[in-house]
Amino acid sequence: MSDLPPSPGTPRTPVSTPDAVLAAATEQVETALASPALCPVIRTFFDEDTFTATHVVHDPETKKAAIIDSVLNYEASSGRTKHGSAQMVVDYIRKTGLEVEWQLETHAHADHLSAAPWLQQQLGGKLAIGAGITRVQDVFGKIFNAGTEFARDGSQFDHLFHDGDTFSVGTIPAIALHVPGHTPADMAFVIGDAAFIGDTLFMPDYGTARADFPGGDARALFHSIRRLLSLPALTRLYLCHDYKAPGRDTFAWETTVGAEREGNVHVHNGIAEDDFVAMRSARDKTLSLPTLIMPSVQVNMRAGHMPEAEENGVSYIKVPVNTL
Template sequence: MTNPIVKPFWDQATGSWQYVFHDPDTMKGAIVDPVLDYDPLAGATSTANAERLLDYVRETGIELVWILDTHPHADHFSAAQWLSRQTGAPTAIGEKVTGVQKLWQGIYHLPEDFPVDGRQWDRLFADGERFMVGNVPVTVMFSPGHTLASITYVAGDAAFVHDTLMMPDSGSSRADFPGGSSDALYDSIAAILSLPETTRIFVGHDYAPGREAACEASVAQHRAANIHWKGGPSRAEYRQLRDARDATLPLPKLMLSALQINIRGGALPEPEADGRSYLKIPLNAFESR
């Protein structure tokens, strides 16, 4: 088995980690969870983050074969569509994204003909599905809890776990979004931390509590030091801790904007008669926190 070279990219504005990984032998590679920049005060999108990833791919000589999303994000826009247009690489996400599309179609009161079959991506991966990036084997793990569609990509000795785990000193990610479940999250974390101890866990976010932003820790480090998992909590203990924490958290400031983009695979809504796309905010669909 060939293990990938992983290059992380930090987006400070959203606390998000994006990744490029590649096979050093064949130089084939993939991008995971790219960010499309969005200024909510100006309503302006830009591609600075995506261009950083693309510059690295080109400068390193990587042949991009996949652009991978782990789930429809609530805190940033996905740049998957833009990167696919620039490179020709196909896009992919987990097959349960259709459930997220149907859920948010209702919240946004989108037309009945809005596609909720995942066609916005080139490929929908099933749990346990395997594919190759060069000589690096990649296995898809269905990892619900944070969202009902979340997946983990296990690429050689690297696992891209999206927002299931945070860094060990921050614990795990919230499970209170529509379709989320602390019960499902418990099972997903247990499965991820059953991978070999040397597996490198790459997280989707870090909010750097009093330190520099970090993105990587091993399975062994999480088992020993993750503040939500060390000591092997029971399901009831974990759910009590996670649910209590979630009850104190405000909703992400970009959630109502981001899901409109991300259930479209990273595409903006269809332009209206003036040629401009518009976001639609459902008032009072959620309670103020």
């Protein structure tokens, strides 16, 4: 992990305990709700091919910004990449006059490739993910037989966030919450009054994320969700995906803590932990693996970089047979 020079966006000392982290996040949200200047402006770009929402978050006072969960377009049949989705983000940021401080990943995605390295070349910003990425690298490094040349220490990223790390986007305070379950590395970023929660929750009518990938844990996911739903009811929640629940004709990616508490079909108030774990485990057994899991994990565990080129100058994606 690279050393970062002191700056307004540099993470500060983490809060000491999980309860203290949640208390600090709650206080931050309540302060922002009482002061609109501390509420970030958010513009979302939705990639329908992967059902992924990329969020651009900025401080209207300083124009400093963060990009969260970007998408590199990938054609599985040809192995070719394109930058159409990421270019829309670049065009918006340049038109709006924003300065990117952070390229944030909520986790190592299994359903799309990250465009963070390309966006970093275009716009700058520190590339960061949760410190649990080292567990993901260890597990999938073995699955894909990545070899000893593949570092499993998270050094491909500029910064690794731990639970309770505080940082900022411009003048807007932010805090990282570790929310494992979907993967060991999942991190929610609470920026002002808005929480960017990755794949923990979907819209209330769709439910919750799966927990059956290597390193996933339905019980841990339940506790992570309850932690997020302990934030103030008016906390804005921004999701990483939407698949349109039956009966809904439009994509959606923004909700609130209160709406999820009351209406999430899998984990609303009153759902017991054991009942959730039983439901989630049974449901996960019926799900196919994501279409792009093979390229996505191999690239995203490398911070969005392709595997090292072989002697002919070409990078290759491995497909382990009868393994996953």
